[in-house]
Amino acid sequence: MATCNTCKGKGSVQCPQCKGKGTTSTAIKTYTCSHCSGSGVVMCGVCKGKGKI
Numbered sequence: 623m624a625t626c627n628t629c630k631g632k633g634s635v636q637c638p639q640c641k642g643k644g645t646t647s648t649a650i651k652t653y654t655c656s657h658c659s660g661s662g663v664v665m666c667g668v669c670k671g672k673g674k675i
C-alpha cells in the first residue's frame with residue numbers, strides 16, 4: 623500500500639467540472655454542480671476514495 627499520488631492520500635480530488643467551486647454558472651444563472659453535488663470534490667477514481675493504492 624502506498625499513498626495515492628492523484629489525491630495525495632485524501633481520497634477525494636477537486637471536481638473537474640466546477641474546478642472545486644461547487645457551482646457552475648452561465649451568463650444569467652448559477653447552478654449547483656451536478657457532478658459533485660455542490661461539494662467541490664469528487665471521489666478519487668484511482669484509489670476509489672481510500673487514499674492508498
Ligand SMILES: [Zn+2]
Nearest residue numbers: 637640655658
Ligand atoms: Zn463540481
Ligand SMILES: [Zn+2]
Nearest residue numbers: 626629666669
Ligand atoms: Zn486517490
